[in-house]
Amino acid sequence: GASFKRYEVYLCILALFSKSCIMPVIHMSINKSQFITVAEMAKMLGVTRAAINKQISEGKMPAEKVGRNYLIPKTTLPANLQERIRNSQKEVTKTVIEKSHHHDLDFEKELWAAADKLRGNIDVSEYKNIVLGLLFLKYISDAFYKRREGLEAMTHDTKNEDFYVKDDEARTQILETKDFYKSVGVFYVPEKSRWEYLQTKTMQSDLGQVLDKAMEHIESDNRAELEGVLPKVYTRTTLDSSVIGELVNIFSRISFDHDFDREKDILGRIYEYFLGQFASSEGKRGGEFFSPRSIVKLLVEILEPYENARVVDPACGSGGMFVSMAQYLHDYGKDASKLSVSGQESNQTTLRLAKMNLAIRGLSGKIELGNTYYQDKFPHLQADFLISNPPFNAEWEPSKLSDNDPRITLGMPPSGNANFLWVQHFAHHLSPNGQAGFVMPNGALAVSGKEGELRQKLIGQDLVDVIISCPSKLFYNVSLPVSLWFLAKNKGGDRFRNRKGETLFIDARDTFEQISRKQVIFNKEHITKITDTVRAWRGESSSAKASDGQRKKLEYKDIPGFCKSANLEEIKKNGYTLTPGRYVGLADIEDDGISFEEKMQKLSVELREAFTNGRALEKYIEKNLKELGF
Secondary structure (H helix, E strand, C coil): CHHHHHHHHHHHHHHHHCCCCEECCCCCCCCHHHEEEHHHHHHHHCCCHHHHHHHHHCCCCCEEEECCEEEEEHHHCCHHHHHHHHHHHHHHHHHHHCCCCCCCCCHHHHHHHHHHHHHCCCCHHHHHHHHHHHHHHHHHHHHHHHHHHHHHHHHHCCCCCCCCCCCHHHHHHHHCCCHHHHCCCCCCCCHHHCHHHHHCCCCCCCHHHHHHHHHHHHHHHCHHHHCCCCCCCCCCCCCCHHHHHHHHHHHCCCCCCCCHHHHHHHHHHHHHHHHHHHHHHHHHHHHHCCCCHHHHHHHHHHHCCCCCCEEEECCCCCCHHHHHHHHHHHHCCCCHHHCEEEEEECCHHHHHHHHHHHHHCCCCEEEEECCCCCCCCCCCCCEEEEEECCCCCCCCCHHHCCCCCCCCCCCCCCCCCCHHHHHHHHHHCEEEEEEEEEEEECHHHHCCHHHHHHHHHHHHCCCEEEEEECCCCCECCECCCEEEEEEECCCCCCCCCCCCCEEEEEECCCCCEECCCCCEECCHHHHHHHHHHHHHHCCCECCCCCCCCCCCECCCCCECCCEEEEEHHHHHHCCCCCCCHHHHCCCCCCCCCCCHHHHHHHHHHHHHHHHHHHHHHHHHHHHHHHHCCC
């Protein structure tokens, strides 16, 4: 067809540019932004990948081998093809910028699709810091502009005794006074770090240096909050400066005509959405900095945080647990800024993501760098809420702990598995009426040996409040089944009814929505079903957000196959295992009104028909084999 003829013409041109066939195997330090993949070339020429690979193997198209795949150097392509690549990048940006419905919930998906398309061959873990750093820069610039507008209006207001000035020079001095920004929780942004300035540099080849300098200037003017936090990776990245410029243009689309409250919400949503997409792209590594949204939401809905609460996450990742806690308060008409947040994270890069995430959401708190096993950064903290998704089944070194470590109240966990070190750490940091909600691998529910003894002691202290077993595939590209554990320090005298000696078991393994072959989620209905079950058991009313009107009284009852309230004696009879399936039993089968005899009669007829068809098929196959000489 026409597309193949066009392809042959391109190949002829390429042959003139190529002096060799397959180039040597390239090193890992290669600037991948200077290459395109076989798939990208095939799509551009309108042919199959097999056709491109054939031309490469025959030496008609230059390429460099990376593992089992090939990359095609852009510099070996004819000028018109190189121009098409540049134009396709600009088209991605144009598509997003021309969209007028950026208020929609799908806006973050459009931005992600555009940003991901511009990524090319850059490693996801590197691209993550580039993109999220730009998003943060956009946020603090716009917050600065919003405050600056307010200050300027006050300097012109003759009724404002504190700020009104006639002189333009004095007005400028007020607008550039850092304390007038920091006093209302806004970062001061120096001139060469402001988004409007950066937009003028998107066509420059040294844009990477400009961005790194912008990050340095912001840190310098906001040392207490941001020193060492912002990514300064734009000079050393192999991503072409023109692509970074297109990213700046794309993110410039995020604006709401000076309605910064709305913009702040969308920026936070975009940041969280991008974190989730990067986590999915990075696979198992992604779980180290991002917990799936539906799991976090379920944890928060059951914990029910309140204003002025002290919240801690000793394995805080990118801070998603804190963000979800704040969102819960906001949804119920409460002041999210009144949360007291404390977090610990062992990975420096992830720590930066967390600090930027909290800043975008307007949350302040203390996030410390350190390995929680050996360095408890908040040794005296007694939290109202602990929420966490710690590393699973990790090896650690008990010899590094002191003999009188106050966290070890049940006994020393084995070196091969730190799960019950985490559990003890969580319990240690609860206030007298504190609650904890966290994720654990299912193995911790019933493991024997030393860990089994530690679990028995935990149960004996009557700390286990609720256990929920979850479906597989809730985490990105990891099928490991998990459970949610909820501890309560004072089951006899906290906010809820007296639950001393009781534990609620919920089996939610069949409660999920499949969103892809590799992943499932809890949807809104699932979360409501589970949380209302917990609330009914605790003697509460149903969930009702500020705009939903009246809460309704809930009544708890055991549901076979789903939930069961068990006492300590029952748990003891089950060998101190906490597997919900051991307690909830099997779901009742609904009676369809058809007798057993009728069902057997029908099944017998169907079975005999299947036998008959099977014998006929067997004879047919034998006949064909004989005709073939076998």
